Amino acid sequence: MDKKPCRYSLAVKTSHVLPPDTNNHGTLFGGKLMAHIDDVAAIAAVRHARKPVVTASTDSVDFLAPVKEGDSVCVEAFVTWTHHTSMEVFVKAVTENLLTGNRKVCTTAFLTFVAVDDAGKPTPVPQVYPVSSQEKQLSDSAPERAEQRKKRREHSKEVAAAFGTEYPWNDKDLGTSDL
Template sequence: MKGKPCSYSLAVKTSHVLPPDTNNHGTLFGGKLMAHIDDVAAIAAVRHARKPVVTASTDSVDFLAPVKEGDSVCVEAFVTWTHNTSMEVFVKAVTENLLTGDRKVCTTAFLTFVAVNEEGRPIPVPGVYPESEHEKILHEHASIRANQRKERRKQSKKFAELFGTDFPWDKGM
């Protein structure tokens, strides 16, 4: 399978932040922004693999600046690294005050997607290669982030086993 440049998968979505999208502080709900992030990242992953994908993980989503009612939020995503069946996608969200033109990076995140076949089983994806300096920086450290995800997943599985499916009140806690 021939590799593709990071830029091949670039996906961008801009949305106007309206009153129903905001919380009692007049800022965009974090969950709403996370939905935009997952949506755009999935488009980038499908664009790279040209296969259906599932979200395997979301690394920390760091909210760096508020997104206010009336602003726009532009979410950009592209595949930075691949490994067999998985793809790491970098996401950057930029908020813009549409009246002043003031722009700020409001969020960054890394998500991992897995390409799947009709039965939902993982399938191989093409490699990816960086071209720009920013892409090279992200690509260079991707294997470190992948190892951190693997360790975090082990911890998550331990917690799942420890806590199980019962609710605390089921055990008189």
């Protein structure tokens, strides 16, 4: 597989924020923005791998500024780093007041996608390489984020095993004073 530059995977989506997209504060629902983020990041991952992908994780979604009704939100994503079958995707969302032209970075996020074959099994992806200084900065810090992801995933498995599928999780821990 040939290596590909980060910019070949760039995906961009701009949306107008309308009343049904907003909460009681007149700002974009966080979940709506997260859906835009996952959608655009998945497009970037597929564009890089040229294979179907599944979302493996979202490291964080940091909401830095509100996106107001009537504004636009532009979500940009590209692959920053690859492992054998997985890809880290950086996402940046920019809100723009369409009347004034004032723009702010409103959200940043890192997501991981895994390429899958026709049977749904993980399959290799091409390596990616940075060109710009910003791409290099993200690529250089990606192994540390990957290690943090691995630790967080192990912790998530421990929590899932401890809590299981039923509620209450452990009847004997409930005393009459807790009811």
